Amino acid sequence: MIERYLLRYFLAVVEHGNFTRAAESCNVTQPTLSVGIARLEESVGQRLFHRSNRRVDLTPTGAQFAEHARRIEAQFNLAEEAMKQHRPDAIVRLGVLSTLPTAIVAAMAEALAELDGIRTEFVEGRASELIDRLDAARIDLAVTMEPQGRHREQFEPVASEGYALALPAAHPLAQRQSIAAQELADNVMLVRRHCELLAATSQHFTARGVRPFFAARSRSDDRILALVAAGVGVTVMPDCFSAPGVARVPMEDFAHVRTLGLLVRKEGAVPEACVERVRGVLRAGIGGIWHQQ
Template identity: 30%
Template sequence: MDLLQLRYFQAVARYEHISRAAEELRVAQPSLSRTIARLEAELGSRLFDRQGRRVRLNQYGAIFLRHVDRALSELDDGRRAVREARDTGLGRVSVASETLLTITHLLGSFRVAHPRADVRLFQSNAEDMDRRLRARDVDFCVASQPLTGANLDSIELLREEVLLAVPPGHWLAGRESVTVPEIADEPFVTTRLGNWQRALLDRLFASEGLAPLLSCEGDEPGASQDMISAGLGIGLIPAMSRQVGTDKRVPVAWVHLDAPDCHRVLNLVWNRDTHLSEAARKFREFTTSVPFMRHRLPDPCPERLPGGEIA
């Protein structure tokens, strides 16, 4: 039994499909099938139930996969530890986030505090974050939705209200609050399925027995405010955007949505079984040492609203 056999087995077990596993591994399908057959012969037991090129991990394969995952994870961690000990820097920290705008200033502040750290950033939805954490492709996820993978730990970074943003001159502009039924016929600017804004919008409408009317679905939540300002619809925007004054660059009117649990919870999530580099450990300490909003850049020209509130 060699390392190549174990990695081939892990890929086939993940996809349960010979063709897809072969494509990821960049090997010929017959070669991959022969490797798996040799491994099964060595173990004296079938690991998969065959259905053409489609395979299903059986009970023996599931038992073996748990040990293979742990073994390969330890080897990968050992490789990273040697690299970090050899390098002069702090090592690498990899972070995934649903929208890059959420953590731009956080990462910028971290780089200023730790210039020797190698920082890598990925944009991912909840499903992709879960996969990246399981595969140890990233150290941390900054997530606005619950991640359900095994062996995950998390720390809450921010809990904030989500507001309804409407274009200037809209009939809702100037309203203090509005209910979901009142906006049932309004077109919404939102994100695709898998992002927190869409999940929240669908949940709020479903609680009223309604479905939202969508005018635009995108992949970048940070672009929603621009489209709302342009008059393409209304949408859900976190209060953070109002607090940092983005409405002065991208003008919209803000309305409270009279609905239960209309808020976003931002969590820092990591796999407790993953080796963390020194850079990753310092990032976690840095991120959780002060309130998240302290990492935001101050608005250079705050506008005072009625009652003295700063937008």
């Protein structure tokens, strides 16, 4: 059986008419190429070249063999190209914090879709759930809050932001620079059940004697924002959330901040191009403090 590299040596000599230049084009030494040509001639049982000091020419048999060699090499190239087109894409399992705005997650999806050969699987969860999935190798990259414990050293902080009230745009206090909790005593509240600051928010209002009526409890930030815009009530959300008909106003004496960033399951688990795209979208979507790498 004639091996493919021998056909490449042969076609290189045909193209260059010289063993030295042919060897250079094949990235081998001239003796290696000469041995290969001799092995090829031994396999076909015929001399393929007339050798002289100045040039190497095809014999009649060599000219006939060259026609077949070109067709075979062309078919090899076509087969390789076809296999590349059908090669399965690499899958990156991206864990995203459930309290990230939909617009930011959508922007990440759009940025990652631009990368050839990579498909993204999105997995939503709370910060603790994303850590568990990283440990179990069920996700490769997490966009999450700064963790405590052993994962803190591997965490790459990207941006930090605060929390503020979300009020209907027509709310009497919507134009204020800040609002005290006591001023919302008679307001209807909406509860974000998945909020990482749910307990701290409840304590903040309770400590100031505010015990409002809760009109809705939901794990969907999009639904909460729609209810705020509709005038149903007010809530507390991270600064990155916005929507038409919703005003964002800081709350007095509520200085909580969250730091968002990246956790990779292990070094090399995610192509750097993916990490760069996710990092860039997160930094652009969070309008607070940026962290340098």
